[in-house]
Amino acid sequence: MSRNLQxxxxxxxxxxxxxxxxxxxxxRVLNGSAAVQSETAERVRRAVTQLDFVxxxxxxxxxxxxxxxxxxxxxxxxxxxxxxxxxxxxxxxAQDHGSTLLVSVTQKEWAREKHLIKEMSSRRxxxxxxxxxxxxxxxxxxxxxxxxxxYVDRIPSGVVADVVTFDYYKAMAEIVEELWVQGHRRMAxxxxxxxxxxxxxxxxxxxxxLRRHGGTPDxxxxxxxxxxAGTATEAVAGMLRSDRPPTAVVTTTxxxxxxxxxxxxxxxxxxxxxxxxxxxxAFLSPVPLTLVAADFTxxxxxxxxxxxxxxxxxxxxxxxxxxxxxxxRLDPLRSSTLPS
Amino acid sequence: MSRNLQxxxxxxxxxxxxxxxxxxxxxRVLNGSAAVQSETAERVRRAVTQLDFVxxxxxxxxxxxxxxxxxxxxxxxxxxxxxxxxxxxxxxxAQDHGSTLLVSVTQKEWAREKHLIKEMSSRRxxxxxxxxxxxxxxxxxxxxxxxxxxYVDRIPSGVVADVVTFDYYKAMAEIVEELWVQGHRRMAxxxxxxxxxxxxxxxxxxxxxLRRHGGTPDxxxxxxxxxxAGTATEAVAGMLRSDRPPTAVVTTTxxxxxxxxxxxxxxxxxxxxxxxxxxxxAFLSPVPLTLVAADFTxxxxxxxxxxxxxxxxxxxxxxxxxxxxxxxRLDPLRSSTLPS
DNA sequence: CCTTGCCATGGCAACGTTTTCATCCTAGCG
DNA sequence: CGCTAGGATGAAAACGTTGCCATGGCAAGG
Numbered sequence: 001m002s003r004n005l006q007x008x009x010x011x012x013x014x015x016x017x018x019x020x021x022x023x024x025x026x027x028r029v030l031n032g033s034a035a036v037q038s039e040t041a042e043r044v045r046r047a048v049t050q051l052d053f054v055x056x057x058x059x060x061x062x063x064x065x066x067x068x069x070x071x072x073x074x075x076x077x078x079x080x081x082x083x084x085x086x087x088x089x090x091x092x093x094a095q096d097h098g099s100t101l102l103v104s105v106t107q108k109e110w111a112r113e114k115h116l117i118k119e120m121s122s123r124r125x126x127x128x129x130x131x132x133x134x135x136x137x138x139x140x141x142x143x144x145x146x147x148x149x150x151y152v153d154r155i156p157s158g159v160v161a162d163v164v165t166f167d168y169y170k171a172m173a174e175i176v177e178e179l180w181v182q183g184h185r186r187m188a189x190x191x192x193x194x195x196x197x198x199x200x201x202x203x204x205x206x207x208x209x210l211r212r213h214g215g216t217p218d219x220x221x222x223x224x225x226x227x228x229a230g231t232a233t234e235a236v237a238g239m240l241r242s243d244r245p246p247t248a249v250v251t252t253t254x255x256x257x258x259x260x261x262x263x264x265x266x267x268x269x270x271x272x273x274x275x276x277x278x279x280x281x282a283f284l285s286p287v288p289l290t291l292v293a294a295d296f297t298x299x300x301x302x303x304x305x306x307x308x309x310x311x312x313x314x315x316x317x318x319x320x321x322x323x324x325x326x327x328x329r330l331d332p333l334r335s336s337t338l339p340s
Numbered sequence: 341m342s343r344n345l346q347x348x349x350x351x352x353x354x355x356x357x358x359x360x361x362x363x364x365x366x367x368r369v370l371n372g373s374a375a376v377q378s379e380t381a382e383r384v385r386r387a388v389t390q391l392d393f394v395x396x397x398x399x400x401x402x403x404x405x406x407x408x409x410x411x412x413x414x415x416x417x418x419x420x421x422x423x424x425x426x427x428x429x430x431x432x433x434a435q436d437h438g439s440t441l442l443v444s445v446t447q448k449e450w451a452r453e454k455h456l457i458k459e460m461s462s463r464r465x466x467x468x469x470x471x472x473x474x475x476x477x478x479x480x481x482x483x484x485x486x487x488x489x490x491y492v493d494r495i496p497s498g499v500v501a502d503v504v505t506f507d508y509y510k511a512m513a514e515i516v517e518e519l520w521v522q523g524h525r526r527m528a529x530x531x532x533x534x535x536x537x538x539x540x541x542x543x544x545x546x547x548x549x550l551r552r553h554g555g556t557p558d559x560x561x562x563x564x565x566x567x568x569a570g571t572a573t574e575a576v577a578g579m580l581r582s583d584r585p586p587t588a589v590v591t592t593t594x595x596x597x598x599x600x601x602x603x604x605x606x607x608x609x610x611x612x613x614x615x616x617x618x619x620x621x622a623f624l625s626p627v628p629l630t631l632v633a634a635d636f637t638x639x640x641x642x643x644x645x646x647x648x649x650x651x652x653x654x655x656x657x658x659x660x661x662x663x664x665x666x667x668x669r670l671d672p673l674r675s676s677t678l679p680s
Numbered sequence: 681c682c683t684t685g686c687c688a689t690g691g692c693a694a695c696g697t698t699t700t701c702a703t704c705c706t707a708g709c710g
Numbered sequence: 711c712g713c714t715a716g717g718a719t720g721a722a723a724a725c726g727t728t729g730c731c732a733t734g735g736c737a738a739g740g
Binding site: 008057087088100119122124143283 | 348349392394395396397398399401402404418419423424425427428431440441442443444445447456458459461462463464483485486569598601602605619620621623624625626
Binding site: 022023024035036040059061064 | 688689690692694696
């Protein structure tokens with residue numbers, strides 16, 4: 001009969017016995033929580049290395065009042081452009097802070113987000129960064145207790161909480177404004193969900209700027225609700241083949257931008273494109289491109305600041321921070337070799 | 341004086357009191373570990389929902405023998421092309437299995453990998469997926485105890501363990517072979533680290549195939565050790581501007597492929613390109629492209645299979661699995677509109 | 681020399697859960 | 711009607727850690 005041979009990890013007791021001291025002393029050495037004679041401490045440290053001992057985070061976080069030195073991050077979906085960047089930046093920030101970052105994915109489902117928040121709380125994370133999903137129709141989000149939460153990149157509905165996000169309204173407004181000034185009157189809008197947060201701000205900005213200039217947004221040039229790049233490609237291809245094609249296409253996410261560029265390449269169109277997110281393959285664009293540059297280092301430092309403050313002191317009123325964005329202009333590299 | 345008002349999460353005792361039963365009974369209802377009268381169980385469940393109670397994973401995993409229903413994933417770096425895909429697939433697999441996935445990043449540093457393995461173990465994950473970093477000069481990896489580990493995508497050095505990776509040697513060999521058959525005699529090789537696992541296999545394949553055909557790899561056409569896209573761009577641009585430019589460029593990672601394509605676009609070169617990873621913006625390539633398609637769903641299902649087997653039964657000898665890859669051929673979309 | 685006080689250390693309870701063991705009750709059978 | 715078997719439930723120990731309290735020793739001050 002084959003037993004499970006996974007050797008049990010050593011406990012603080014094993015260390016204590018090996019070092020010839022009490023468990024309390026080992027704990028004191030490991031946490032530096034009280035003075036221990038240097039020779040004793042050295043003996044303990046030797047035992048620790050010899051046994052390859054690590055304190056059990058589970059047992060440790062059982063005690064009330066102890067920080068687990070762990071942060072959680074819940075991302076909405078891996079398709080998001082900022083996914084890698086956000087994890088990279090937060091991981092670095094956590095490391096600097098001496099904490100470990102645990103990541104999980106909500107898949108844009110509120111039920112899953114709720115479950116994972118509880119799951120992370122039950123692991124006693126000190127705090128959580130959450131890219132909120134939509135769908136909290138019951139206002140349950142406001143009743144969540146447990147670890148403090150800082151919402152990131154998207155403004156959650158139905159709850160007053162700490163939020164850090166970019167000023168996507170302004171970002172989109174500036175892009176549309178600029179295109180208008182350049183003379184574009186037929187701009188297409190390709191978006192994802194426009195009734196939930198970041199999409200709704202972008203869509204509102206697009207409408208507002210066009211209206212302010214007296215233009216009436218042409219419904220034939222608006223196509224929203226895209227979840228994947230493929231449908232965006234079809235939508236834009238259709239527009240480009242129509243009687244009155246757009247002279248510019250504005251899109252909201254990097255994922256959709258790829259879909260749009262695909263359509264532009266397929267149709268061999270020569271128009272302007274713009275996006276309120278960056279993509280790393282932007283330089284391959286066959287057409288001139290304007291991108292909104294969002295500094296995720298800034299986002300993360302703000303989020304970390306808010307979370308640590310909240311962990312220290314839960315009483316303060318919640319804050320919402322709208323961070324400024326930059327812009328990048330790219331002309332197609334191959335344009336000189338294209339027939340003019 | 342502002343106190344920390346973070347309300348303590350309810351315990352199983354609170355539920356027991358509210359439901360008018362003992363803690364044991366609550367535990368039994370929650371785990372289904374023993375029969376409980378249906379009416380009593382119902383009362384407990386009501387109390388659980390009313391208090392929004394969740395079992396503390398920390399306290400739970402303290403008991404020996406209990407599964408935490410948690411898996412860990414340690415990724416080497418977020419710049420890796422497969423990063424998002426791997427997390428997405430593993431997250432789905434974990435969810436199907438009823439487990440939660442916790443992700444952390446080793447940043448390609450062995451010290452950090454070691455630390456995180458212990459950290460995850462101390463959180464009592466049932467098992468770990470690890471994309472191994474290099475640098476374990478002391479052979480410490482083989483002495484790691486704690487949760488069972490399945491290494492993913494890269495073959496760790498100095499340890500016999502469960503590994504699942506793609507057959508990158510064969511993938512590269514096939515690509516080079518095909519280019520040779522097409523008549524290419526001056527192929528450039530742009531790679532990252534070639535003395536550690538997946539890079540070493542790819543580099544070996546490139547050399548082997550060229551040698552088998554009697555060709556001598558031109559050192560001027562080999563440039564390795566690239567960590568970012570920028571240096572690859574410079575290297576390829578240099579080659580393209582030289583007296584004897586390559587007629588094809590083979591590269592190893594998606595990150596470097598972008599750098600290569602940038603050089604090709606900048607120089608307006610008309611050559612072949614190939615890569616042993618996929619990128620989602622491949623269709624924007626200005627030149628014909630051959631990509632190796634790696635099915636990460638397959639990778640993950642194999643890894644999960646190995647890990648669950650290992651969790652059930654630690655005694656079995658370790659396995660190494662080399663998974664087959666596919667290939668994708670892309671012709672540039674705009675080629676018809678380019679001057680021929 | 682005796683007392684006071686501090687410093688180093690050990691003992692022990694508690695954290696929230698699961699599980700074994702014991703207890704009680706009921707129903708079924710002789 | 712009495713006894714037993716079994717099902718439902720409660721009490722308590724244990725998991726690994728930390729912090730409070732107690733203890734003992736030693737130095738300094740009276």
